[in-house]
Amino acid sequence: MSSQRLEARIPTDKMGQRLDAVLAELFSDYSRNRIQDWIRAGQVTLDGVAHKKPNFKVFGDESVVLLAEIEDEVSYQAQDIPIDVVYEDDDILVINKSAGLVVHPGAGNPDGTLLNALLFHYEAIREVPRAGIVHRLDKDTSGLMVVAKNVPAQTHLVEQLQEHDVERVYDAIVVGKMISGGTISKPIGRHPTDRKRMAVLTVGGKSATSHYRVLERFREHTRVRVKLETGRTHQIRVHMAYLGFPLIGDPVYGGRLRIPQQMMSEFADYLRGFKRQALHAGQLSLTHPRTGKTMKWKVSMPDDMLELIDILRDDMEDFQAMKHEDYMGYDEYDYDDGVEVEWVTDADIPQE
Known part of the structure; x- marks a missing residue:
């Protein structure tokens, strides 16, 4: 347990305001919820008197002492696991x-x-x-x-x-041929019968919004980019499955594996062997907590997803070549490689 003694004087213009709200302003390094816990535990005194009700109305000009205690993560073992x-x-x-x-x-x-x-x-x-x-x-x-x-x-x-001020953008490969991008705003909560799953719920779910756009179409799959407005558990996986485009390899929401007709056996084997959801958090942007500057990072997809994309592209090319030969040079299949569409609903979403 680490502790710190914090002292301040409550401004006179705060008269009549809640104690927890005033302390959250005076000691902004700590959340209001945490301050409320300290108040209830008797770790806050006003002019030497402990007050245990977060909604106590201050008079102003009191001397406040807060004993801030943070529990250490002592119950978990340190392990030498590599971090990138x-x-x-x-x-x-x-x-x-x-x-x-x-x-x-x-x-x-x-x-x-x-x-x-x-x-x-x-x-x-x-x-x-x-x-x-x-x-x-x-x-x-x-x-x-x-x-x-x-x-x-x-x-x-x-x-x-x-406040939804952290920008998180994901790359995903979904099952099905998605026509265009869009926005899905559907509440998400715990599945009513399977507690290990999340689901779109009309009653009892928390608001959840995902913006998505099409990056590339394959024969039976689509590469998309998704920007989260909220951060619910399994949000992208649940929203894409709800739209009818579950993520490749998703063991919970993926549904039936879809192998394109006449796909080469080694390509089909790779699809069958892709046992994790094809989802990668490739972009992150936030305001630095000390400097206030906006910072942004990008990382490329891992090798397994890059190889999956290469296989789907090669399958597209092989299929087109085969149809070209079958029809003696006449190719009736329209193929537009690397289709890009604009964000369709949120004008503030940055373009690459």
């Missing part, structure tokens, strides 16, 4: 997570996670709740994640995520 660090400074880490790496220990994954790796490579991060992890990627989703190296940075990053 894309960027690092005193406040944040940006990591390119590999597919197969679980982010946080849980049922079925007590260790061997990104959190265990962070505790090994950054000993001081033990003093930050959840070892600085502020958002997650599914086990078999690869790509960019930001991690806070201290509590103030964590607080600021969580606020950005809550």
